[in-house]
Amino acid sequence: MNRNKTALAAPIAAALLAAAVTTATPAAAAYGSPWHSAWGASPQAPTHTDWFPNWSEQGFRDQSVRQVVRAGAQGGELRGRLSNAYGKAPLRLAGATVAKSAGGAAVRPETVRTLRFGGSATTTVPAGAELSSDAVALPVQAFEQLTVTLWFQGPTGPATFHNVAMATSFRADGNHLRDAAADAFSAAGDQSFSWYYLAGIDVKDPAAPGPRRSAVVTFGDSLSDGFGATPGADRRYSDALAGRLAALGTPRPVLNAGIGGNKVLTDSPCFGESALNRFRRDALGRPDTAAVIVLEGTNDIVQPDGVQDRCTTGPRVTAQQIIAGYRELIREAHARGVRIIGGTIPPYGESGYWTARGEEVRAEVNRWIRTSGAYDAVVDFDRAVADPEHPQNLKAEFAFADRLHLNDAGYRAMAEAVDVNAL
Template sequence: MTEPEISWVRSWGASPQSPDEGLRSLDSHPPLADVTLRQVVRLSGGGRRVRVRFTNEFGTTPLTIGAARVGFALPGGGVRDERVLTFSGATAVTVPVGAPMPSDPVDLPVSALAELSISLYLPERVETCTCHDPVLDTGWTIPGDAVAASALPPDATVLPVRALLSAVDVLPGAPASAVVVVGDSRTDGAGSTPDTHHSWPELLAARGAGFVVNQGISGNRLLNDGIGPAVLARFDRDVLATPGLGCVVVSAGGNDIAISAAPRDDGPMADFLKMFPGAPVTTDDVIAGFRQLVARARERGVLVYATTIAPFEGSEAYSTAAEAARHEVNAWIRTGGAFDAVLDFDAVWRDPDHPSRIRADFHSGDHLHGSDAGYRALAASVDLSLFEPAVIAGKPGR
C-alpha cells in the first residue's frame, strides 16, 4: 500500500496590515534601521521541519533582511537550539514591495504548542513596516545585528507590533490539515492577557483541535476595508492560500453591523468611524458576503463553519438598530443551512438575564471584547469532533 503523502501545514499565522491602520502603535517607535527584531510565536501543531514566512506586503520600498534565525523561545527573550534561516540558499534577501518571502525549510523538530523565537536583522531603514497591530506576544527591538544573541541584551526595547512576520509552516510527521479562523478583534484576542495565548483560536488549539491558525484583525469587517483589508478582500491570501487548509471558521460581520448603524455625527464614535470608509450595509449585504465566502471555500473543497455574533450592548458600538440586525444575521447563520457547522458564540456569551449584553465575567470591561474567562468559554464550547481528520477529509455538506 502506498504511504499517504505528507505536505506542509500552517501552524501559526498573523494577518498582515499597514502600520497606518488601527492603533498605529509604531507611530511613536524609533525607525527600524540597523536593528534586530526578536519575536515569539506559539505553534498550534508540531512537525519535523519548519519554514518561516516574512512579509513586505504593505511596504513602500524593498525590504532587506540581513540575517534571520529561528529557535526555541526561553523566558525573557532568550533562545536555544537556533537554526540559521536561508532564502534560496542565501543568508540575506531583499523582499520586493508588496511581496511575502518564505524561508528555506530547516530541520527543527517541534511539538504542538511549542514557542519559537524568530530573529531578523534589518540593516537598512524600513520605510513602511508591514505588521499586525495589536500584538499579544511581547517582542523586542535590539540595536545592531543581534540575531545570534542567545540572551536578550540589556539595550533591547519592546516592539509594539508583530512586524514583518506572517506565518510559520511545519512538515508534520503524519498527514494533517489546518483550520483557519478568520475574523475581527474577538478572534484576534483583544481584551485577553498578553503573553498568555488566550485568544479563543489559541485555546482551541490547546484543547487538541490540531493546526489552528488565527487570522483575526482587530477592527476588521467582512465587506469593506478599514482596519485591514476586508475579509472578502483578504480571503484568498489569508485563508485559501494556507498550506494544508482543510477547514475555515468565519467569525465576522459584527463590525459591519455596528458601524453601519452608528450615528454619523460628532458623538464619541466620530473619530473612530473615520477609519471605516464606505456606505452603510444591510443585513442582506452581510448575508450575501457570507454566501460569497462559502462559495469560494467550497470551490477549494474546504469545510466552512461560522460563529454567531455575540452581544455588545454597553459598548460604544451598540445601538438598537445594530442589535436588531445582529439577531437577523444570527438567525440566518443558525438556520440558513449555508455552513457545515455553526458555533453559537452568542449563546455562550450572552447574559441570561440581559441577552443583548455579554455576561459580566466574560468581557474585559468594555462590554465588547472577551476576558480570559470569556475566551476560555468560547473555546470550551466547540465540539472538537468537527476538526477530526476523518470529518475534514470526508467534506460533508458539499
C-alpha cells in the same frame, strides 16, 4: 490581491461580488505540499492607531526585531514566511535566526539556527510578495514557543505588520541575531504588541503521514484576534480550541486569521482589507486549510454608528448586505473544498457601541446564520457568552472591561462552544 475600496451605499451588487471573485489566490496554496502550518498572522498595511501604538510607519534601520510565537504543530524541520505585502519597495533582510524561547526576549543558545533563503543568509522580498525560508533542522513540539529575530541593516521604510499580536515583540539597535540574552532588547520603548513582516511558521514532520489538510483557521475581527485576553499568555479562543483538540487526542493546528477592527464588507487603512478582499489569502492561502470558522460582522454594524475617522469611515449596512458577504465567503471556501463554519455575533449591549438599530441588524444576521443552512455548520458564540437574563449583554464573568470584547474565560467559553466534530 484586490485592494479596491468597496462601495456599499446601495445593497451589494453583482459588481462587488465579482470584485471579490477576482482576488488572486497565492501561489503558496499548493495543496499536496509536505509543509504544515504551525503559526500564522494576517498582514496589514502600515498604520498608526492610538489604541495599539506600533512601529510600522517608521519601519526599521540597523535594528534587530525579535518576535515570539507559539507553534501549533510538531515537526523535525521548520521554515519561516516573511510578508512584504504592503511594502512600496523591496525589503532587504540582512539576516534572520530562529530559536526556542527562554522567556521574554531571551532564547536557548543551543537552539539558535540561521534562516537562509536559497542558501543565502540575506535576501530581498519584492514589494507585494511573500517569501519562505529554506528548511532548517530544529525539532518543534506543538505549543512550544519559538523566537524569530530579523536584522534590517538599511532602512526598510514602512513595515507590513500585524497590529494586535497580544504578544510582545522587541527591537534593538544593531545586529543581535544570535544573542541568547535579552539585554540588548531591554531598553525602554523597545517593546511592541505587534508583529512585523513575520507571516508564518511551517513545519515538516518526517514521522507523520504525507500531505494532508488538517488546519483550522479562525477568521474574523478582534474577537478572533484575541483583544482582551491576557497579553503574552496565548489565551485567545484559537489557542483554547487548539488545546481542546489536543486534549481530545485529535491535535490539529488552529491558525488565527483575525484582524482587530476588520469588516466583512469595507476596507480600512487601519484595520485591514475587508473579509471579501483578504479571505483567499488569509484563510484559503495555506497548503493545509481544512476548515474555516468565520466570526465577523460586529464592526460592519458598530463602526458607522460611532465617531467617523479615517479608520472607521464607511456607510451603514443592512443585515442583507452582511449576509451577501457571508455567502461569497462560503462560495469561495466550497470552491476550494474547505469546510466553512459560521459563528454568530456575540452581544455588546453594555458597551459604548450599542444602538437599537445595530441590535436589530445583529439579531437578523444571527437568525440567518442559525437557520439558513448555508454554512456547513454553525457555532453559536452569541448564546455561549450572552447573559441568559439579558441576552443583548455579555455574561459578566466573560466580559472584558469595554463590554464588547471578552476576557480569558470568555474566549475559553467560545472555544468550548465549537463542535469539534464539525471541523
